[in-house]
Each structure stands twice: as structure tokens, then as C-alpha cells.
Amino acid sequence: MSQSIFSSVAGLAALEARLQQDLAWLDLPAKSWVPPLTLDGQPVLDVAVIGGGQAGMAAAVSLNHIGIGAVIFDQSPAGFEGPWATTARMETLRSPKKLTGPALGFGALTFRAWFEAQFGLEAWEALDKIPRLQWMDYLRWYRRVLALDVRNQHRVEAILPRADGVVELRVATPAGVTTVLARRVVLATGRDGLGGAYLPSFASDLPRRRWAHSADDLDYSSLAGLRVGVIGAGASAMDSAATALEAGAAKVDLLIRRKELPRVNKGKGAGNPGLTNGHLYLPDEWKWRIRHYINVQQTPPPSASVQRVSKFPNARFILGAAINDIAVGEQGMRVSTTRGVFDLDFLIFSTGFRIDWTIRPEFAAIAPHIRNWSDRYTPPAGDEDAELADSPDLGMAFEFQQKQPGGLPGLKRVHCFCYPAALSHGSLSGDIPAISDGAQRLAQGIAALLYRENIDTHYLNMQNYNEPELLGDEWLPAEPTSEERR
Template identity: 35%
Template sequence: MSVVQLPWDEKTKTLDMPVPSSEALLPDAQERLEQLATRIRQDIRTTSHHQDWIPRSENEGQPRVLDVLIIGGGQAGLGVAFSLQRERIDRVAVVDAGDDPRRVGPWHRYARMHTLRSPKRMKGIELDVPSLHIQRWFEACYGEEAWAKTDLVPRLDWNDYLVFYRWVTSIEVHHKSFVTAVHRPETADGPFAIDVQESGTAPSSVQTLYARRIVFALGLIGGGTAYTPDMIRSLPRSKWFHTEEEFDVSQCKGQRIAVLGGGASGFDNAGTALEAGASEAAVFMRRSTVPCNNPLRWMEFPGMQEHYFDLNDEQKVEFSLFNGGLPQPPTQHTIWRCFSYRSFQLRMAAEWVKVEDTGKELVIHTMDEHGTADTYHADMIIAATGYKVDLTLRPELKEFYADILTWRQAYPPSEGTAVAASPYLGSGFEFTPSHSQAPWISRLHHFSTGARTSMGVTGNQLSGIYGGLKRMAWSMATAITKENWPELMRQFRVFEHKEVMNVVYRFGGP
């Protein structure tokens, strides 16, 4: 699909079919995967559009312009690339800052659960190609019986599936490619200029790509930043980290770990620390009970996944504010994982008041709902405190802050609520211009956390990604058709396809 080549691409390119290294792999797994790959490619060809349809106007000496640049090569970015492929939008490139093509998104980095939390049978990034579903890959690797016995897909298997998905769909990802800036078009309908440099190198290595549209598929952090309370941020950086970060878990060995936040990621990280040899780990939560109800399970039906966008603004804000106040519980397995260690503590109704750094240890002061004070002594803190939606914190959007309509501007009753700073998106996840002088804003698409108010669960999360991918590709195809309609109409006027080559006329009888 890609029409660009970055100088560092050759360092990370993989050509062979990826095969997991798990000891549970069937003896003939490679052969089964090869057969599956053949079936997938046949199914894709059978159900594909076969006509190039987007008008091209190339000028000699001018850089080629991508239809779409996707920033982020995780499950969302790969899903977008494949959905555009299905619409035969074929000048697409995916860039990702990661340096290892065998590690996709967070699954080998900072995701620390044993399994995914989403049901295994959900529709997802396979779109309309059943043979591409995770079930078919899992069965090829481990057998039909193993799939039947699996409740939730193991996290590392999901990573390996995404590597296979990228390979079998021929999606080229430019790894080690960090976007440093996106620049405004020189004209209202002109392309964006995107500065990309090799990750970890000096700015002198910056390359410039040009694209008509951009999809920001940057995951949970893409709407702003990871949120960390000031009382933690003020500590020496070596003594805390956020669950968003990749770090060497061996640092936890022999350490007392305090986890602030009793959601799913809090328990995941506590369990990981204990498995790495932490002397103890304590999860702190303000609530007096562990969340048990998972609201996502209610949302996994077509009305929410595919038609939430069609609700009015009042309904979206009502839903978002109510849903935003509901906790995301850990899985039952994660609870068992933590409590299997005698050194695990769960401290409920324990709000952090302040953290002292004595030089030798961290002293955490807490207060319960009755005003009773307590302390906990730790060596390291893990902040499982979620994310903050604020587009002004995204460096790649620096030139566009004032041009993007937010919910507080579009729907004044949202002012002062948790959704006010979220971008007010169109039907294909596109930003809405806040004024008439920025019409090109609608060619920037936000497929990240900040989309939730406008799009519900249909964004980068697996619980609704199928509906989001459909909307994204359909919307782009619609916009490209409208933009090119004069040229398409001109082509139609001169179009000829002779169906009838010979006509025999009979006169005077039957």
C-alpha cells in the first residue's frame, strides 16, 4: 500500500511468515498457518474491489502525496490501514516509533495483564474476512480444542496475531519513525507536510512526508497524556512510573511497591511486580469496594458499536458523564493473580493525602472515609491513575490547537464537565473546524482516547473497534468521492465500454 520509503526502513523489514515461539504450538503449526494465509488472501481477493478509482495528478519533480498517513502501528493503526485497503484507498503509509516489528502496540511493552479483557468472539479488525479472525489464527497455532478451552485471549498471543495480521494483509509499517511535527497545508485543499525522524536520532535525520489525510492512532495516550498526580510527579523520577510506561520489571525485585489506583491496570501492575519478586505490593483505592460490574459488556451490541454517533449531543454527554463515573474492573483472573501472593495488600477507602521522600523510603499518608489517618512505607510507586484528554498536550497537533472544535465550544452545557476538552468529531472521527478559516481540519482524524465522547466505544478499544473502522473507511471514501467528483464526472463522460459487438437485424419475419 505504501508509496514512501524511509531511509531506515531496511533495518526493520520482515519478509518471512511470522510464527509464534510458544512451547504450546502444534507440531504442524507452521504448515497450518501457511494454509490459513493462503485462505485469507483468497478471501480478501474474492471480496475486494478491483478497480482503481481515485484520480491522480502527478507533477514531475513534486513529491508524491499519500491518500492517508496513519500515525501509530498498533491494533488501531493496522485496523485502519486494512479498512482503507478494503475501500481501495491504496496510497497509505503507517509510521510507528517502535523499533521492533515483533512488538505491536503496548502488548509487549506496558500492557501487563495475562489476557485480554474483551470477549474472544467479538467482531474486530478482521472486518468482513472471517478467516482473518483471531479464532482462525489461534486454532492454526494451538488447535480447535485449545480455542474452545480459552476464555480470554492471552495477551502475548494477541501480539503475535497482530504481527501475523500485518504480514498477511501486506500492511507495511515504517518502524523507528517518530512524527515530530505536522504542518498546515499551504492551501485550503493542499496536503499536510509531516516531519518524521528516525527514533532516537538527531533532528538532522528528519524526512518530510506529504498526505491528504492523517489518522492519529496513538492509543490511550493519543488524546493528551498519562495523568499522574502532582504529589507523585514531584518525587525523584527513579522512584515512580505510570502504568503507560515500559520499564524493566526486575527493578521491583525485593522492593515494596505501592500502586495508586484500583482499576484493572492497578491490579495488573501489582501482579506483575509480585511475579518479578517484589517483597510486597499494595493497591490503594478510594472506593470502599472492589468494582465488580463491567459496563463494557453492555456496550457490545450494534447500536452502541455502529450507531452511537447518530445520537444527539445531549444524549452523548449524558452517556459519557455517567459512563465516565463507572470504574473499569479487573478480570477475576487478575484478582486471583494478586491474592495468590501473601505479600499482596488491598487497601480500600484509602485516599492519598501526601507522599514524603525520606531518602531511604517513601512514606505515603492516607485518609479513609471517616477521617482516620494511616501510613504506608514503600520503595517505589506505580501510578495507575489513567489518562487526561487535552489536545494541547499533543506535540503533533501544535499548529492546530486553535482550529479544532471542542465539546465545550460545540455544546455549551458541557462546560465544566469531564468531557468539555474532548474534540467534537464528525462521523468518520474527523476533527471539526472551530472557524471557517481552517477547512482542512476535517482531513485530520482522531482514532484515540479523546474520541469517546463523540464516538462512544467505537474508537481504538477492541470492544467497539469494528464499528469505528467501518465508519472511518466509509467516511474517507465518501469525502474522497466528493472532492474528486468533477474529475470523476469528466471521466464518466468520456468513458466507453463496448458490451455489444455484433447486432443481427432480421426483416420480414420471425
């Protein structure tokens, strides 16, 4: 870039100083106001956030800024939270570079500010989209500059709402299993936050060494010289195919069930502040109608991702190729489709994600009690949608609700701030465009709930408050009037 290393460092230091000045001018973070609580000799956290990616960090900052303490627990090593430096395969983010992401309304906290401070305005204007690994570097800076309390290599093994008004977490740490108590728990666990990879039924009949899901931590160099099939046509399918080709795969066939790739991102066309702020308040039928339409239309892969694949002469786009059967032999697999038979060595399923409580043991205690949209709403014939039906029916602060009243009263203390919240709240809980709006809605909702449940204490504090505004010597009493002297 055009700036020297010295000026880049100086520019970043100046940006950090500006951000701290902005926070000081706004008197942020606010002082703590939640009554401290100790149970069983153990201090109770205000909020425990599970997941230290962009959603978890934005949630924690929003909570801190309104005087609510938040501690983040993430299973990954420091600096490797989320998919960006691990399982993601795209070269750049799919979102436009101008989106402000988790900046929460602070110009100095945006990716653009971070980038320009180091590389200058000219470099920003020349940038097309944000490189994936550079986005991860920005998130690492975001964590550092905001001094977030993140406990890495802490995996939550059980979420246990208790009758005494707290949620107990059993957490595996490098030092062993420990117990954490919190008034509220936020699940900021990403795209597969309530389940895992979706796989077609026939995948279970294949030897595990013969396939992977696009979300797996796969060593793509192991595909060098192999005949690879990629099932799917979304962005992750293109990223997986391109990565395999770049790693030296002998050939890559994209087996695409659709006869045409979707061309238009309908979800992008609906994005505006009205949707961001208004989806929550729509009637059920409109919420379902909008999300179902987006699901049916599907999101096209970015043009650059498709071109990244198509530049290889040993890549083929096989459209209209629904899978009929897969026969496994010593020399590979024979994949029978509606477009013919393909001899392959390895398959990559780019088939998305699903809600599946059974594969997430940490949710075992709460899963049977969670009210889903299938319990709330029956769509018109022809508009059935398994993803939407399985989505949790969330309250105003993203909190889970009970399927049967009284089944698990403490369930409302667990908040779902990950992708499956989209039907209830819109796309506010994971995607870059509206992540700040979602984090602030979550924090404000939790603040309201914490205030209400401690209202007796807050009222008593108000009654006991005795710092005088007046000392009594600010004025002289008027002399009695003639009427008063009579």
C-alpha cells in the same frame, strides 16, 4: 498442544490460502480510484495512518479494500507496535476470546481461525482468555498476511495541514527527517492518543526515581525487595501490582480512594449493534449521559487480575485510602492517607490517561484550532466531566472540526481514530469489540470525502469513458414498415 509443529505450519498455510481465496472471490482489494496527485515533485499519499497497532492496521485494510491507498507510520520497531509486547502487564486480554476484533468480517482473519489452524479446536475450547503475547503474535501475522505497508521507526514530529489541499507530515526516520504529503491523515494512536498519562498534582513534587506510571516502560525487576505502593484500582493497577509482586517486591500496598471496588462493567452491559451503529446519531445530551455514566461507574478490574494479586500474602488492598500528603526522605516515602500512614520506597500511579495537547509537540499546529465538546455542549449541573469536555467534537468520518470557521481550513483532513473519539462515535476506535465497525465507518467516510473533493475529475472521467458495451453488429435493423414507406 496436540498438533505437531509440522501440522501447525501446514494448518496456518492452509488458512492463509483460504483468506486469499476469500479476498479474490470478493475482488479485494479494490483497484485504486483516487486521482493521483503530485506536489512539489513529490507524490501525495491517499492516506497516511499514524500508528501501526490494531486500530491503525484495521483502518489501513478497510481503506485498501475500497481502493484507497494507505501507508502506516509507526515509531516502534517492527513487531512491537501498540502496548501488547511493551508496556502492557496483563497475562491475558480482558475481552472475551470470541470477539472478532480487527477481522473486518472475514472468518479466516479472526484470532480464532489463526489459533485453531495451529493448535486445533480442542485447544480453542480449552482456552479461557487470549494470552497477551499471543495476541501480539496474531497481530504480527495479520500485518504479514495482508501485506500492509508499515514504515517502522518513523516518528511523526509535526502535522501541518496546508492551504493546497494536503497535509504535510514531518517524519523522523532512521535515515533522518523527511517530509511526507497526504490527502488525509488518520491518528490511530491508542489510549493516550491525544495526550499522555494522567498524574495527580502531587506527583510533580516527587523525585522521578521514586515513581512511575503504569504505562511507563518500567523494568519491574528493579522493584525486587522494595516496598511498593500502587495508586489506583483499575485493571492496570492490578496488573502493575501483580507484576511487582512476581518480580520480588517486599510488599505491595494498593492505595484505593474508593471504599468499594466497582463490581459491574456497565459499558459491557450496553454493548450491542444498536449502540455501535446508533451512538453517532444520538442527541448530544444522550451521548454525554451515556459516556458520563460509564466514567462515573468505572470499569472493574477482571476477576483473574484481582486474584493474581490477592494470592500473594504480602499484598494489601487498602480501600478508602485517599492520599493526603507524601513526605520524601532518604530511606523512602511516608504516604499519609485517610486510612493511615504507609512507608514505601516506590509508587506506581495507575491513574489513567488524559487529553493534553501540550505534551504532544506533533500536534502544536492543529491543537489551538480543534473544536472540543466543551465548545459544543454544556452538561446539566452535576454531570460535569473533564475527560468528556476535553474530547474532540468530530465529524461523520472522525475528522476534526474547527473551533473558529476559517481558523485552519485543512484541519478537516485529519481524522481522530483513537480513544478520545468515543464521545462522538462510541467505542469504535480502539477497543477490540467494535474496532472493525469503526475502521469501516472511517474508510467509507474518507471515501465519500475524497470523491466529493475530486468530483470534477470523476465527472470528466465519466464523460471521457468510451469503452463500448455494444459494437453495433449484435442485431439487424428492422425493414421499414409500410407506414414508413409511404
